[in-house]
Amino acid sequence: MKKNLFRAALSAVVLASAFSFTSCSKDDDTKAPSGNMRTLMVENIVMPKMFVESGTFKGVGSKDVKLPVILPGQSVSFKFKAGKGQALMFATMYGKSKDWFFASQQPGIKLFDDKGKAMTGDVSSQMKLWDNGTKNDETGASEARPVMEVSGVDASKLMNVMLAYEEMTSEFTLTIKNVSGGTKNETPFSPGVWAVSTFDGKKLLADKPFFTPGQRTNPEITDIAQMGNIDKLKAKVEANTGIITGISPVLVVVYQGDKNPIFELGKKDNGMGLKELSQKGDASKLQENLKKMKNVKGVYLAGKAPVGPGEKVTTQYKADDTDKLAFVTMFGFSNDWFYANERALSAKMSGNVTGTTALFDSGTGVDQFPGAGNRQALFGGTPQAESKAISKVGNEFPVPAVNKVLRITIK
Numbered sequence: 001m002k003k004n005l006f007r008a009a010l011s012a013v014v015l016a017s018a019f020s021f022t023s024c025s026k027d028d029d030t031k032a033p034s035g036n037m038r039t040l041m042v043e044n045i046v047m048p049k050m051f052v053e054s055g056t057f058k059g060v061g062s063k064d065v066k067l068p069v070i071l072p073g074q075s076v077s078f079k080f081k082a083g084k085g086q087a088l089m090f091a092t093m094y095g096k097s098k099d100w101f102f103a104s105q106q107p108g109i110k111l112f113d114d115k116g117k118a119m120t121g122d123v124s125s126q127m128k129l130w131d132n133g134t135k136n137d138e139t140g141a142s143e144a145r146p147v148m149e150v151s152g153v154d155a156s157k158l159m160n161v162m163l164a165y166e167e168m169t170s171e172f173t174l175t176i177k178n179v180s181g182g183t184k185n186e187t188p189f190s191p192g193v194w195a196v197s198t199f200d201g202k203k204l205l206a207d208k209p210f211f212t213p214g215q216r217t218n219p220e221i222t223d224i225a226q227m228g229n230i231d232k233l234k235a236k237v238e239a240n241t242g243i244i245t246g247i248s249p250v251l252v253v254v255y256q257g258d259k260n261p262i263f264e265l266g267k268k269d270n271g272m273g274l275k276e277l278s279q280k281g282d283a284s285k286l287q288e289n290l291k292k293m294k295n296v297k298g299v300y301l302a303g304k305a306p307v308g309p310g311e312k313v314t315t316q317y318k319a320d321d322t323d324k325l326a327f328v329t330m331f332g333f334s335n336d337w338f339y340a341n342e343r344a345l346s347a348k349m350s351g352n353v354t355g356t357t358a359l360f361d362s363g364t365g366v367d368q369f370p371g372a373g374n375r376q377a378l379f380g381g382t383p384q385a386e387s388k389a390i391s392k393v394g395n396e397f398p399v400p401a402v403n404k405v406l407r408i409t410i411k
Contacts, residue, residue: 036320036348037317038316038348038350039315039316040314040325041411042250042303042312042327042406044247044307044308044310044311045309045404045405045407046244047309049241050195050209050241051198051206051240051241052081052243053195053241054237056191057092057176057194059071059189069095069191072180076176077175078173080171080194080196080372082172082196083374084381085112085203086111086372087109087110088172088174089106089108089109090193090195091103091193091224093225094158094187095190095228096185098226099131099132099137099222099225099226100131100132101225102155103127103130104126105126105127106208106209108197109174111172120165123161124160124161124162130148131145132222132226134217134226146213147211147217159178161175162174171369176192190224193230198244199379220233220236243371243397243399244371245332245370245371246306246309247307247330248283249301249303249305250301250307250329251277252315252326253296254297254300254323255295255296257295261290261293262328263360265392266389268363274338274390275336277328278331278337278338279336279362279382280330281330297318301315302315319346319348320347323347324345325346325349325410327340332378333371334373335373336367337359338359338362340360341353341357341358342358342392350411351409351410355403357402360393361388363387363388363391364388366383370399
């Protein structure tokens with residue numbers, strides 16, 4: 001039940017605020033003329049993930065303290081990507097305690113202000129010191145209390161947290177400095193775990209990452225709070241980290257000849273509307289231009305709304321013996337990517353055609369980390385313009401294989 005609710009919540013809103021779509025075809029949105037009919041179905045099968053990016057950090061200790069801790073006066077930095085509405089959570093042990101740990105307020109450190117401007121500089125005020133509720137602060141005896149903020153201790157006086165931001169890549173650098181030296185709460189910091197929550201266009205999928213204040217703790221945070229051991233939390237977060245995406249309604253074209261009318265690999269975008277589809281999911285311009293082409297016999301649209309994980313769309317089309325088929329849909333959590341068939345298909349074929357599909361870069365917008373780039377439509381942004389040849393998406397980002405995102409069949 002939890003899985004179904006999670007998938008439904010994601011698919012319902014995954015791209016709703018990111019795209020605007022217009023549906024049309026040469027004759028009708030999803031109906032084809034009578035004749036040799038085929039049905040194309042596209043399913044979004046990507047597994048939802050709570051976090052888009054995550055990692056760990058640790059200190060170097062000292063000559064006398066041969067442990068990976070951050071001692072007073074020492075600092076550690078790490079980089080991550082994020083867009084408007086996303087938040088960063090991290091957790092690390094307050095070393096000289098029975099079961100205390102540092103973490104930000106929920107759902108994490110706010111990274112952009114209400115106007116979409118990146119937060120930079122000192123964000124230490126967003127940090128909190130928490131009591132895990134599993135050990136008596138004096139005796140160390142086992143207890144079972146809810147996680148609560150430690151009273152009387154200002155975490156920002158012990159831990160300094162700074163943010164820097166690079167707009168082109170939407171990349172932040174966070175620096176944690178131990179400034180507890182000389183205070184009555186002087187302490188080392190343990191290794192820690194960090195994560196950026198996935199944003200679906202309206203909300204964070206992890207609105208209370210790692211733990212829930214006011215409720216009982218969990219084994220992952222307990223190991224950090226009591227021992228500074230990050231292994232369990234690291235494993236749990238890694239298993240829930242990954243790139244996901246919604247897709248736009250799928251544009252389907254039946255045509256004659258050997259040349260795909262939608263795009264040509266290795267050539268720049270021709271201005272017919274692929275840019276608008278690949279950046280915003282708006283197929284209207286491309287549809288209208290395709291309808292004017294003499295070799296195009298039909299243009300159809302599978303779906304009228306974004307297709308989230310767990311959802312599917314279909315459309316019917318007429319196919320004669322010599323007809324070819326092409327299809328295209330936006331990789332929703334990108335700046336300018338699209339899925340399309342990379343080789344010519346007979347419009348009369350049937351079966352699973354996922355293997356003919358590839359992920360392409362339209363070359364019209366500068367890439368950012370998928371699902372974590374502030375210029376992506378997902379975050380209401382507009383990609384920074386570029387003019388490059390259309391190419392297949394490479395290995396710069398850990399994008400799931402096509403068959404882990406889509407299942408495309410023709411009947």
